[in-house]
Amino acid sequence: MSRFPESRLVTACVLAAGIVLTAGLAQAGKFGIGHEATSEEVAGWDIDVRPDGQGLPEGSGSVSQGEAIFSERCAVCHGDFAEGVDRWPVLAGGRDTLKSDRPVKTIGSYWPYLSTVFDYINRAMPFGDAQSLEPDEVYAITAFLLYMNDIVTDDQFVLSKENFTTIKMPNEANFIDDDRPDTPTLAKGEPCMSNCKESVEITGRARILDVTPDADEEGGGGID
Amino acid sequence: MSKQKQSAPGTVQMPARRAFLKAGAAAGGAIAAGAVPGLASATGNPENQAPNVADWSHYLGDGVDAHPYGMPSEHEAHVVRRNVEWLTADTQSSINFTPLHELDGIITPNGLCFERHHGGAAEVDPADYQLMINGLVDKPMIFTMDDLKRFPRVNRIYFLECAANSGMEWRGAQLNGCQFTHGMVHCVMYTGVPLKYILEEAGLKTNAKWLMPEGGDAAGMNRSVPIEKALDDCMIAFKMNGEALRREQGYPARLVVPGWEGNMWVKWIRRIEVGDEPWHAREETSKYTDLLENGKARRFTWEMDCKSVITNPSPQAPLMVKGHNIISGLAWSGRGTVERVDVTLDGGKNWRTARIDGPVLPKALTRFYFEFEWNGEGLLLQSRAIDSTGYIQPTKDELRVARGTNSIYHNNGIQTWHVQASGEVENVEVS
Numbered sequence: 001m002s003r004f005p006e007s008r009l010v011t012a013c014v015l016a017a018g019i020v021l022t023a024g025l026a027q028a029g030k031f032g033i034g035h036e037a038t039s040e041e042v043a044g045w046d047i048d049v050r051p052d053g054q055g056l057p058e059g060s061g062s063v064s065q066g067e068a069i070f071s072e073r074c075a076v077c078h079g080d081f082a083e084g085v086d087r088w089p090v091l092a093g094g095r096d097t098l099k100s101d102r103p104v105k106t107i108g109s110y111w112p113y114l115s116t117v118f119d120y121i122n123r124a125m126p127f128g129d130a131q132s133l134e135p136d137e138v139y140a141i142t143a144f145l146l147y148m149n150d151i152v153t154d155d156q157f158v159l160s161k162e163n164f165t166t167i168k169m170p171n172e173a174n175f176i177d178d179d180r181p182d183t184p185t186l187a188k189g190e191p192c193m194s195n196c197k198e199s200v201e202i203t204g205r206a207r208i209l210d211v212t213p214d215a216d217e218e219g220g221g222g223i224d
Numbered sequence: 225m226s227k228q229k230q231s232a233p234g235t236v237q238m239p240a241r242r243a244f245l246k247a248g249a250a251a252g253g254a255i256a257a258g259a260v261p262g263l264a265s266a267t268g269n270p271e272n273q274a275p276n277v278a279d280w281s282h283y284l285g286d287g288v289d290a291h292p293y294g295m296p297s298e299h300e301a302h303v304v305r306r307n308v309e310w311l312t313a314d315t316q317s318s319i320n321f322t323p324l325h326e327l328d329g330i331i332t333p334n335g336l337c338f339e340r341h342h343g344g345a346a347e348v349d350p351a352d353y354q355l356m357i358n359g360l361v362d363k364p365m366i367f368t369m370d371d372l373k374r375f376p377r378v379n380r381i382y383f384l385e386c387a388a389n390s391g392m393e394w395r396g397a398q399l400n401g402c403q404f405t406h407g408m409v410h411c412v413m414y415t416g417v418p419l420k421y422i423l424e425e426a427g428l429k430t431n432a433k434w435l436m437p438e439g440g441d442a443a444g445m446n447r448s449v450p451i452e453k454a455l456d457d458c459m460i461a462f463k464m465n466g467e468a469l470r471r472e473q474g475y476p477a478r479l480v481v482p483g484w485e486g487n488m489w490v491k492w493i494r495r496i497e498v499g500d501e502p503w504h505a506r507e508e509t510s511k512y513t514d515l516l517e518n519g520k521a522r523r524f525t526w527e528m529d530c531k532s533v534i535t536n537p538s539p540q541a542p543l544m545v546k547g548h549n550i551i552s553g554l555a556w557s558g559r560g561t562v563e564r565v566d567v568t569l570d571g572g573k574n575w576r577t578a579r580i581d582g583p584v585l586p587k588a589l590t591r592f593y594f595e596f597e598w599n600g601e602g603l604l605l606q607s608r609a610i611d612s613t614g615y616i617q618p619t620k621d622e623l624r625v626a627r628g629t630n631s632i633y634h635n636n637g638i639q640t641w642h643v644q645a646s647g648e649v650e651n652v653e654v655s
Contacts, residue, residue: 029363029365029426030421030425031374031375031425033367033374033375033425034365034371034425034426035366036363036364036365036366037357037358037364037366041366042356042358045494045495046495046497047444048436048438048446048503048505049503050499050501050503051501051504052501054499086313098515098521098630099517099519103515105515107510110509110510112504113504113509115504116504116505116506116509116510119446119503119506120505120510123443123446124342124343124442124444124506127316127317127343128316130343175521175523176521176523177522177523177524178523178524178525178526178527179522180525180527180529180634182626183616183618183623183626184616184618185614185615185616186610186615191566191575191616193566194573194575195574196573196574196575197571197573197655200570200572200604200654201655202604202652202654203652203653203654203655204397204653205397205642205652205653206539206650
C-alpha cells in the first residue's frame with residue numbers, strides 16, 4: 001500500500017538536508033498531504049445538483065415512466081399517489097396549508113427548488129437502497145412528483161436536463177433569510193429580577209398530553 | 225412495569241414514574257431523614273450497611289482484564305439514551321436522547337451522546353476512508369485517514385445541538401423528562417484538523433463562497449456552509465473525548481461546525497464540494513427551515529441561540545428529601561459564552577443568579593448550580609441564560625409571539641418544571 005505517495009520524496013529530502021519539516025515547505029499545498037483526485041474518482045462521487053442546474057446529468061424521463069418506477073420502488077412507503085403511508089413522508093398535496101394549524105409541507109406546498117427533489121432522490125432514495133437509480137429514472141420520478149403536485153398538468157410531460165430549470169416551484173418566494181434575534185436582548189434592558197409578575201398560573205401540563213415513552217397514546221408535534 | 229407497552233428491539237422503555245415509586249416503597253428499609261412521605265429515596269440493603277460488612281469487602285472483585293473496554297457499573301444500567309418511538313416511522317431515520325438528568329459537569333460520555341441518523345449509522349472501514357475535496361479548487365484532492373492525522377491538530381470542546389431539540393414543545397408542554405425535552409444536545413472534546421488547512425491544501429479559487437459537505441452514509445447527508453464559517457472554526461474531527469469517534473457519531477471522521485445546528489455536522493464525511501452558491505439541499509429546504517405564522521419560512525438559521533435547562537430536579541429526577549437541595553443545570557450559546565444564568569423557584573416572579581462551576585467555553589455546555597432549602601412546598605423552577613452577545617433566553621410565549629407554533633426548530637424557550645409536594649416533577653407551562 002503506497003500510503004505516502006507524494007510526501008515520501010519530500011520527507012526524504014528533508015531528512016537528507018537534516019532540517020525539520022515545517023508548514024510552508026511543500027509545494028503542492030502547504031503541507032504536501034493527500035493526493036490529487038482523478039476526474040474519474042471525482043465523477044463517481046460528484047452527484048450534487050444545484051437550483052441553477054449545475055450537476056444535472058444527461059437524461060430525461062416522463063410522468064408515466066415515473067409513475068411505474070414510483071409504484072414499484074417508492075409507493076410501499078410513500079403511497080401510490082405520494083400521499084404517504086402511515087408515518088412515512090407525504091410527498092404531494094398540502095397546498096395552502098402553511099398558515100394553518102397543521103401545515104402539510106410537501107414538495108408541492110413547501111419546497112422552493114426542483115433541483116432539491118432530483119438531488120435528494122438521487123442520493124438518498126429509495127430508503128435502504130440509495131444511489132441505485134439511473135439518471136433517466138430520477139428524471140422520470142421527478143416528473144411524476146411534479147404531476148402529482150399539480151405543478152405540471154400534462155400527463156405526457158417529459159422532464160429532461162434541457163427543460164429542468166424552466167420549472168419554478170410555487171413556494172419559492174416564501175423563503176426569507178434568518179432575521180433573528182426576534183425576542184428581547186440586553187440592548188432592550190436588563191431582565192427583571194424581583195417582583196416580576198403578580199401571579200403565576202400553570203397554563204399547561206405534559207400530564208394532560210402524556211406522551212412520554214411509557215404512555216400508551218401518541219402525541220402531536222414532531223422533530224421532522 | 226405492567227403499563228409499559230412492548231418496545232421494538234433496541235428500544236429501551238423509560239421506567240414508569242409509578243413503577244419507580246412502587247419499587248422504592250417495596251424496598252423498604254431505613255428512610256433518610258427528611259424524606260418526603262410516599263417518596264422513598266434510595267434506601268439500600270441493611271446487610272451491606274454499617275455495622276454489617278458487605279460481600280464486596282470480603283471477596284475479590286473482577287481481575288484487570290474482565291472488561292478490556294470498561295463499561296459503567298451495572299448499577300448505572302438505566303443511564304442510557306432513549307428514543308420516543310412514535311416520533312418517527314423507523315429507527316434508521318430517527319433520534320434518541322441524551323440522559324441529561326443523569327450527567328454532571330460539561331462533558332457528555334461518548335456512549336450517551338444522542339443519535340440522529342437519516343439512513344442508519346454507517347460502519348466505515350478507516351482503511352477505506354477517503355475525504356474528497358472538489359469544485360472551485362486549484363486541485364481536487366483525496367485525503368486518507370492517515371493523511372488527516374498528519375495535519376496540525378487541535379483540541380476543542382463544543383456542544384452539538386440538534387435544531388429540533390425541544391421541537392415537540394412548540395404547542396405546549398408535552399414530554400415529561402429533560403432527556404426528551406432537551407436531550408438532543410451533547411458536548412465533547414473533539415480532536416481534529418482545522419478545515420482551513422485541508423481546504424488550503426486543495427487551494428480555494430477566488431470565487432469560492434460556499435461548501436457542500438456530504439456524508440458517506442446511505443442518506444448522503446448534504447448541507448451548504450458559507451466559506452467564512454468554514455475558514456473560521458470548522459474542523460474535521462476524528463476523536464471525541466480522546467478516543468475514536470463512535471460509529472453513531474460519524475466514525476472515522478465528521479465535520480464540526482461549532483455553535484451551529486447539529487444537522488450541519490456531517491458524519492462519515494466523504495466529500496466537500498466548493499462552490500459559488502448554496503445548494504438548497506433537502507436538509508436546508510424541506511427540513512431545517514423555520515415556518516412562521518405568516519407562511520414565510522426562514523432559511524439558513526444556522527446559529528443555536530442561547531438556551532438553558534434545569535436537569536435536576538426534573539421529571540425523571542424528582543426531589544427526594546426536604547432540606548438542603550441542589551438545582552443543577554446546563555446553559556449554552558452558539559454565539560459565544562454563557563455570561564450568566566438566573567434561576568427562579570416561583571415561576572418567574574423572583575430570580576436569583578446561579579453559580580457557574582467548571583470551564584466557561586465558547587459554544588460549549590456550561591454547568592450551573594443553585595443551592596436552596598426545600599420545605600416541601602410546590603415550586604415552579606425555571607432557568608434563564610444570557611450569553612456574551614447580550615442575548616437573553618426568551619420565554620416560550622415570546623418565541624410563539626415572534627414565530628407562531630409551526631417552526632419545529634430553534635425552540636430555546638425557558639423551561640418550567642413544577643415540583644409538587646410529593647417531590648415529583650412535571651413539565652408545565654406557566655402564565
